[in-house]
Amino acid sequence: MARYYVDCREMPSESNCDLAMSGSEEHLVEAAATHAVTAHKHDDTPELRAEIRAAMKEEVPGALA
Numbered sequence: 616m617a618r619y620y621v622d623c624r625e626m627p628s629e630s631n632c633d634l635a636m637s638g639s640e641e642h643l644v645e646a647a648a649t650h651a652v653t654a655h656k657h658d659d660t661p662e663l664r665a666e667i668r669a670a671m672k673e674e675v676p677g678a679l680a
Contacts, residue, residue, distance in 0.1 A: 618674040
């Protein structure tokens with residue numbers, strides 16, 4: 616199973632968020648959407664989840680350690 620990551624530093628943000636997270640595609644989309652809603656006050660919409668999926672990159676083992 617492939618693991619993916621997203622990094623808030625790669626997204627426009629007024630708060631300069633530096634959170635990075637990784638996991639399977641479905642778990643990562645869920646976790647990142649929850650973070651976007653709670654920390655960045657976005658609405659949880661299909662468009663938000665599509666943006667998250669578009670920003671996801673395949674994780675290289677050991678790269679985030």
